[in-house]
Amino acid sequence: SQQGEEDPQALSIQEGENATMNCSYKTSINNLQWYRQNSGRGLVHLILIRSNEREKHSGRLRVTLDTSKKSSSLLITASRAADTASYFCAAYTNAGKSTFGDGTTLTVKP
């Protein structure tokens, strides 16, 4: 399996609910970044968490990082229909190489 795998592959929730996506990676990282992509467009940067950080918040987003388990999670609270998109994690090594996961497709129903 590839580094930077997301779980679940697809998630469908009602507006107002929370959405949690998980990401696993294989090698040591410098940082991990989460992105959102709408329908085959460019990626929008959401949040960066460094290897020495455990948790980070940005608005309705909360990201955690567990380097011992080589995993990260993205929590979107109080979801909105506009949050419908694909979400990707990308693991960045100290050498600067990045590996993206396959993404989680989130559908938020109004």
Added chain:
Amino acid sequence: KAGVTQTPRYLIKTRGQQVTLSCSPISGHRSVSWYQQTPGQGLQFLFEYFSETQRNKGNFPGRFSGRQFSNSRSEMNVSTLELGDSALYLCASSLAPGTSSDEQFFGPGTRLTVL
């Protein structure tokens, strides 16, 4: 501040042809990375340029090449196009890799279709 721009946005080529895609990073950003996105393989790293030098390279054949100019603009070239090269090619820029300012910002992509 303008975001990352990519040209052209859409491109149709035939097998055997070559193509050049262009990326202009955010002003002040010196690192440019290229990615290929396909339904089957997902997002795959092609290469990264910093200060006109290729800093990292992904696992793509030599038909894929790139360069960066002194103004940090970057181009990637694909020669002898194959059907499997049809993809969304994304460019991303950051201030400098491996620093505290290494958040990557992506452009809208170039959709390449090879017939």
